[in-house]
Amino acid sequence: MAAYRLDDLAQYLDATLLGDGDYPIAGLATLQSAQSRQLSFLANPVYRKYLSQSRAGAVILRADVADEFPGNRLLLDNPYLGYARVSALFDCAPAVATGIHPSAQVAAGASVDASACIGAQAVVEDNVEIGANVQIGAGCYIGEDSVIGAGTRLYAGVSIYHGVSLGNGCIIHSGAVIGSDGFGIVPAGPEMPGWVKIHQLGGVEVGADVEIGANTTIDRGALDNTVISRGVKLDNQVHIAHNVRIGENTAVAGCVGIAGSTTIGANCTIAGAAGIIGHLYIADNVHITAMTLVTKSIREPGSYSSGTPLAATREWRRNAVRFGQLEKIATRLKRLEQQ
Amino acid sequence: MAAYRLDDLAQYLDATLLGDGDYPIAGLATLQSAQSRQLSFLANPVYRKYLSQSRAGAVILRADVADEFPGNRLLLDNPYLGYARVSALFDCAPAVATGIHPSAQVAAGASVDASACIGAQAVVEDNVEIGANVQIGAGCYIGEDSVIGAGTRLYAGVSIYHGVSLGNGCIIHSGAVIGSDGFGIVPAGPEMPGWVKIHQLGGVEVGADVEIGANTTIDRGALDNTVISRGVKLDNQVHIAHNVRIGENTAVAGCVGIAGSTTIGANCTIAGAAGIIGHLYIADNVHITAMTLVTKSIREPGSYSSGTPLAATREWRRNAVRFGQLEKIATRLKRLEQQ
Amino acid sequence: MAAYRLDDLAQYLDATLLGDGDYPIAGLATLQSAQSRQLSFLANPVYRKYLSQSRAGAVILRADVADEFPGNRLLLDNPYLGYARVSALFDCAPAVATGIHPSAQVAAGASVDASACIGAQAVVEDNVEIGANVQIGAGCYIGEDSVIGAGTRLYAGVSIYHGVSLGNGCIIHSGAVIGSDGFGIVPAGPEMPGWVKIHQLGGVEVGADVEIGANTTIDRGALDNTVISRGVKLDNQVHIAHNVRIGENTAVAGCVGIAGSTTIGANCTIAGAAGIIGHLYIADNVHITAMTLVTKSIREPGSYSSGTPLAATREWRRNAVRFGQLEKIATRLKRLEQQ
Known part of the structure; x- marks a missing residue:
């Protein structure tokens, strides 16, 4: 892996460097495990105790604790953001796919940009549009009439049904399913047992810069589309039902379920394992704590909860x-x- | 897409038509978004406010509100059921698979009906029986000795283990796993750390007309079979443990977990993210509200709940x-x- | 299937046989359904009522109830453990894979032991190491630089990202995803909307004898690895976030979510649908009851709960x-x- 000079990292981060600008940094690590060629950071005060003894080659930290580390320092008001930005430089993950693998099955009527890559055993159906620099992982399935925006990456084993549109720069993790039928059923009648299926005629629209976690599912709409707006981040095993609409930059942690036709505003944060029932309206800037069940609309920003505290079982x-x-x-x- | 004359739709629905029987309908839409060639419906009174201004070419509604819409009307006592029935006519989703794709791997000992279709990259093991008009999506896996009933559709990326039987007319969505090992482990002993695996020797029986959502999992039985009866509907990310038995026409919403050896009656409705612990008995016609934990058997029909109400976190x-x-x-x- | 003589089973189990040592046993069944050539067991006292009428060819039971069954008996202090051990003898599930299927795509730079099997449509990337007697199911994906220990079995449709290490003797069920990105995002800043991704540079280490259920997800670490220790058992649809560490022989039931950087001790049992928030410490020998939310560290062994009891909704x-x-x-x- 290439190394970066500290001067160059300071410039990239717009940070103040205290120390040796020529010092080479080849990786990132926590304060506890960092070695001499690695950069570390102090963001969570819990870890401040490790600062003075860290063997890191340099540390990103705030000016007010700079005296506690004797080595090279990069001063930033927001070290955690600095760490996030530097993490991109040191990411050496292999490409999801390179070229079009001979075992991939791409329909003649699909439109695949010359710069796009499609992994082994992947299947791309008719009338699909795949944009520039897209990477489709091994074994992915892209259904008819779907659109994959430029620069979007699908890891291995993603299933995209027909009529789904993904924006540019999205990241979709393995096992995610987008466009499956919404759970639409109607009792067959008072004198007849069972259910009549409501065929799901809508699609799914996913905006740009959306990340979708492993084994997350997003159902297609009943009539109109299910909508995931630009910048939304969904963790693993999230369930998004039909005709849900999620506003820009809302983040949803693992195991959350959102029932049908609920609209969620922008810049919300939904903690893990929360549930939101159907046909509700959630305003912008709402925070839902872990495992909370939301049973009514929320019209004011703020934090909302349900549940009881942890205790010894007895x-x-x-x-x-x-x-x-x-x-x-x-x-x-x-x-x-x-x- | 083909259009339908209103007269024909009225006959199909057994509805009373007020308006022009020759009027052509080419699609379905909500009251708010419908255009002149689209049919809409009024079921949920919340949407009644959109009725008078709707541009729909016709509306399915109850006679008691028929005066509020000036255009073509189809009168039904149950407009929602009417909408469900019509949705089948306007479903133009592509077939899950057509023909047997040359890249599919079908064991010589599998019995595949001549009318069945198997998608690209799918794998069908030895001694599998695939019935008439079955569609197996791309990348599906069907393990040895499994049976797929006539007319059943598996979307891309479904995994069926060995010894699983699916009835006729089922729909299985992407990422569903049927027949994985139940979670059977026994402490190795007082003086030995760890667990001894209970090998799962049973199978899974799924009745006719069952729908199974994306990324739902159904474990095989320990000795006897896990049983999902005719007409059961499972939403996405449902977890059904070994030796669960679910009665006819019970509907289970997303993210529900049902632990081992629990028996659930017919015509139950389990709302999202509910949990049911193991070795319980749930009667017919029970409703469980969202995110409820069921910790004891329920012998009387009715609605059951647990949890606390939503509030501002403070x-x-x-x-x-x-x-x-x-x-x-x-x-x-x-x-x-x-x- | 081969039959076993009761004498041989008694020796295998270190059990006392009361009855005919030459009696042939060809399978396992519950007391209620067992036939004459099948072995059954009594562990849960709930089923004692079926003992005297059982048609089983032999029964594993404790000496104190031996008088209640007239036929062949295998006496053990722990009949449930005996049943588990015998279940391995009667498991006739087909191998996950046999040989290397011609449709599998194995990179030239992968190292695959001569005794390993790789199923149809599987993809093995460069620099992967696959140990002796490994079985990789159909359609699995193994990313670059990953290691699969000897004797480990992956059922169809498992996705392993790059840089993941699985120990010996593991069982991974369909749809499991190991090594997906942790959910690491940082607000872009007070004046900028949206999130900056923290690239996830760590990997996942899974110890020996770990079982991972269907559609379970384990994220890679942000900097250090996510660690699942030897003997851990994870049921279906479990979500393990980045940098979680789980101690030896801890068992986690279905639908549990564990948030980032939480450390869980050894020999814990986490019941279904529980949630554990991030950055906590859970001691050894802790039990968490179903659907409990753990919001603080637990430093003492014992059982912990949250929630409210089930009741009629009204x-x-x-x-x-x-x-x-x-x-x-x-x-x-x-x-x-x-x-």
Whole structure:
């Protein structure tokens, strides 16, 4: 891997360098594990205790703690952002695909940019459009009439149904499924058992710079499209039902489920394993804490929660029994007050 | 896409037509977005406000609101069911597969009906039986001795292990896994660390007309089979453990987990992200609300819940702390009452 | 399938045989369904009622209930463990793969042991090391520089990214994804919308004898590796975020999510649908009950819970409303006490 001079890194980060501008940096590491040719950073104060003893060749940190590290320092107001930006320089992951593999099955009617790469065993159906510098991983499937924007990368084993549009610069991880049928069923009738399927005639629109985690699923719309706006970040095993609309730059952590026709604003952060029921409206700048169930629309920015605190099971069980008596407890309290 | 005359649609739906029987309908849309050649419907009263201004070429609605739309109308007692039935006519999704793709690997000992289609890169192992008009999507895997019933469709990237039986007319979405090992482990012993695997010798039986969502998993049984009965509908990312039995026409929404050996009745509806622990019995016609944890058997039909309501995090936190004091609160209340 | 003599089974299990040592056993079944050539077992006392009428050819049971079954008996202190050990003898599942299928794409620079098998449509990238007796299922993907330890089996459709190491004797089920990017993003800045990606430069280390369920995802580390220790068992649809460390022999049931940088000890059992937030420490021998959210570190062994009990929705709703008034209820109670 190529090394970078500290002067060049300081310029790239717009950071103030204290130390040797010629010093070569060949990688990134935590304060605890960094070696002499590695750059580290201090962002979370929990790790400040490791700073003075770190063997890192240089550290990105804030000016107010700069005295605690004796070696080369890159001063930034936001070291965590600096670390993120430098991480791109040191990413040596192999390309998702290179060239068009002879085992890939690309329909004659697909339009594939000359710069795009398609991995082994991948399947691209008719009338698909694949943009410049796209990388389609091994074993991916791209259904008819779908569009993959320039620079987008699909890791191995992604399934894209027909009529799905992905913007430019997206990253889609393995096992993600985009465009599967929404869960649309209607009882067959009062005198007939079972369900009648609502055929899902809409598609999915994914904006630019969206990242979609491993084994996340996004259903196609019933009539209109399901919409994931520019800059949205979805972690692993997220479930997005039909006709959900997610606003720009909203981030959704792992195992979240969002039910049908709910609209979520921009710049929201949904923590892991939260659930949002269908047909709701969530405003911009809303934060939902982990494993919260959202059962009503949220019209004001802020943080929202549900659930109960962690406890030893024996203690929890006693309190949980009392939860089932709360209505009676409130009634008894009122009676006492009235006396 | 072919167009349908309104007269023909009225006959198909057994609806009363008010308007021009020759009027051509070429698609379906919501009231808000419908154009002149599109049919719409009013089912959810929330959307009634869009009715009078809709540009739809015709609307399916109930007789009691028919006066609110000036154009062509199809009168039905259950417009939502009507919409579902019509959606099948306007579904122009491409076939999952056509013919047997030359890149598919079909074992010599597999029995594939002449009318079945197998997509690119799919793998069909020995002694598999594939019925009439089955469509196996690209990259699917069908393990030994499995049976795929007539008319069943597997979208791209479905994994079926050995010894799995799928009924007729099923729809299986991408990334679903059927027949993986149940989670059977036993502590190796008091003096030995670790676990001994219980090999999973059963299979999976899936009845006719079952739909299984994207990335849903159904484990094979330990000794007997896991059983998904006729007409069951499973949404995305549902987890069905070994030896679960689900009765006819039960519908399970996204992200639900059902632990081992639990039996669920017919015509139940399990809302999203609910969990059901193992070795329980759930009666017919039970409804479980979203993110509820079912920890005991349910022998009476009805709706069941657990959890706490959504609140602003600051307010929630104060109440959550008090949850941890409920046993003490109840004791203090009792003491006051005794005074 | 081969049959075993009861004498041989008794010796294999170190069990005391009461009955005919020459009796042939050809399979395993529950007490209720066992036929004359099948072996059964009694472990859970719930099933004791089926013992006396069972038609099993032999039963594994404890000496204290041996009198209740008239036929051949294998006496063991731990019949459930005995059943687990015997289940391996009667497992006749087909091999995941046999030989190297001509449709598999194996890079010239990959090192594949002569005894390893690679299924149809699988893809093995450059510089991969595949050990002795490994079975790679159909359609699996193994990224560059990854290592698959001896005897490990990957069922069809597993995705392993680059730089992942799997120990010996692991079992990985279909749809599992190992090595996808951790969910690392940083706000671009106070004046700029959106997120900057933290490139994930670490890998994943999986120890020996680990089982990973269908559609489970394990993210690669940000800088250091994500670590799954020897003997860990992960059920289906588990989500393990970047830099999680799980200690030896910990078992994690379906649908659990573990957020980034959390360390979990050895011999823990995490029940289904539990969630553990990031940057926590969980001691050895901790049990977490189903659907519990762990929001703080746990330093003492024992069982931990959160949530509320199941109830009929109508009753639950009344109590849930009172949950939202708990702070006020506690204040009112205090006021009464002060009077």
